[in-house]
Amino acid sequence: MHVFKALPRHSGIASILVLQIATVVAVITNCIFVIASTITSAVEAIGIDERGIGVIQSIGVIGSGGTGTQANNLVALAKIAGVTHAAFGAVPLRAKTYVTLGSDGVMGGAMRVAVYRGVGDYQSTLGIELVEGTGIDEGMLPDATLDNPEWPAVISSTLRQALFANEQAVGRLMRAGTQRYRVVGVMRDVVSALPAQVKDRMTMLIARRAADADIGGYYLVRTSPGQVDRVLISALAKLRELNAGHVQPLSRSFEELRAKQASKANALAYALACVVMVLCIITAIGIGALTAHWVRQRRVSIGVRRALGARSSDILAYFLIENAALALIGVGLGAIAALGINRIGVVKLDLGPLPLAIVIASSCGVLLVSLACAFYPALRASRIAPAAVMRSL
């Protein structure tokens, strides 16, 4: 095609353009990926009914002897007006306990599983959604003083798939070291971290009996919708009254906790959004300047071609096609580089895999920016009057 015949003579500028676009695509794609995962993790469902959960942290103070017990606290909390369920246990997205879990069967290897351990009405307080089997009932819990008790467990759908695939899951035995767990139910994935990758969806919920002992940790209450803030005040007052030797450094709704956790990711996303914007502007200026220069250099040949019968739309198309061709090469190289960078990120920075949609979207975006920047110089080229060029020769 005649369009490309001029390129070898301008290989310097052409290769600069290609490299510039490739770098920009590689950087922008990965930035957009992080921004997109921040946005998704801010709105992502985490497998529980988040609205209406209040969290109070209560910890024992040195030497206080402790007057309250976990069991009494739970009974008292459940009695507070507006509280529908009360529990003690791990706060979602804050489960810090992990076990390495294997099944009894041949399917699946050992999985690293986040454990949500709760006491009291834990499952109803979180609002988990069962998809198979049943929840854990107080009556199912074994005698904890037994030599090696078998604990009932509810596992996430993803963990179920990984351990048992298409086999029956309910009733199966799982082991974590010497600890034994029996699957009684499967729940919709309660995730352990955001943005939730597959490994963060491997979770297990287990229960314990309320202890007649003074134990510090997180108390959770479920309230009627919209009442969390009001109920938290009375729940906190109740816990203070019952546990003279405790301090309660944290009393928040779960939604607040999640928003606070998200704010760090948001800050990074804002910074990256600035980077994307700055890069787009730099690229736009660079491409615009190069194309304008190109047009200036070929003013004579444009004039000659016009004089020989080329229409002004031909000239416009000529420059746009040329730009699009170079930009396509750049975008292609950039997309490959972006995927390569993401592979490193997956290994080193615990990123998720880069979805193809984002690669395509950012590639198209840069392509459009490139064409838009080339458009004005190309339009000027198409308006060059052949007569004026001939005169100046």
Place this chain on the structure above:
Amino acid sequence: MQYGAAWTDLQDSNRDRVVVLSSKANDAIFGGSNSVGRELTVATKTMRVVGVLRPWDIAPKIYDLNDGPYSDPEELFIPFSTWIDLPQDYGYGPVRCVGPLSEEAYGPMDDHCTWVQVWVALNPARASQFYEKLVAYSQEQRRSSRYGNSPNVRLRNVPDWLRYKNVVPPGVKAQFFVSLGVLLACLFTVAGMQVVSFRGRFPELGLRRALGASRAAIILQLVVEAGLLGVFGGLLGIALGFIGVQLLRLSPETYASHLSLDGGVVAASIGLGIAAMLVSSLAPAIRASGHPPYRQMQEAG
């Protein structure tokens, strides 16, 4: 120390109830006055102040990374033996135990649990000797069947420890690579712009060549000019960078409050500005100097 001194070894072994306050805690409790000898109640127990620190914020917090390497510094220090003497149910940090046990039945005081981070100050030359002693101890504990496994001793110095604990936040690493990418993109853009701008100066360059300037002189002229531009760009960049750092400090990340521009960063950014201009202008300058002077001067018309 702002006031007083640290507790003595004797006070430590006597389990004296003494405390050293941070300057922030001293400001809050005693209004910043010399509080040495004053008493305060810490978790129901009366403790005597023996010292007050000057403002001290070590980042990363090498002595305890469990709460995050950039978290707020401790406000209150008490002797280990005093603290261990007090009944308590929290504050041990992560407890790890070996052997058959249920999830509840372990405590930090059990001989099969670890929970204390032990630090030693030692002569680096004798580190391997100390390491061997640790291995020997581990073997001895295994023989007495307190330890179940063969020795797996790690002895790390502070830099190794920080590396092992990954104190550089992943977000910061990611931002570093993003900056490298941006720098690369800028280099290509500048190279493109320089091609254009050198082209615009062909008449002048052609004239210099025609009057006897060598190719090297032309290249030198263009590159030195670019380097000067780099200096100005770097200075402007520092101004922008200052605003950027102020914005980053607004971030809720715990490390954000430790961000600042120091002399090293300022020098590095000017250096980087010059280097970037030199690198990206060299190839266009070589190219621009290679055209025959009469052709270059023709473009004047």
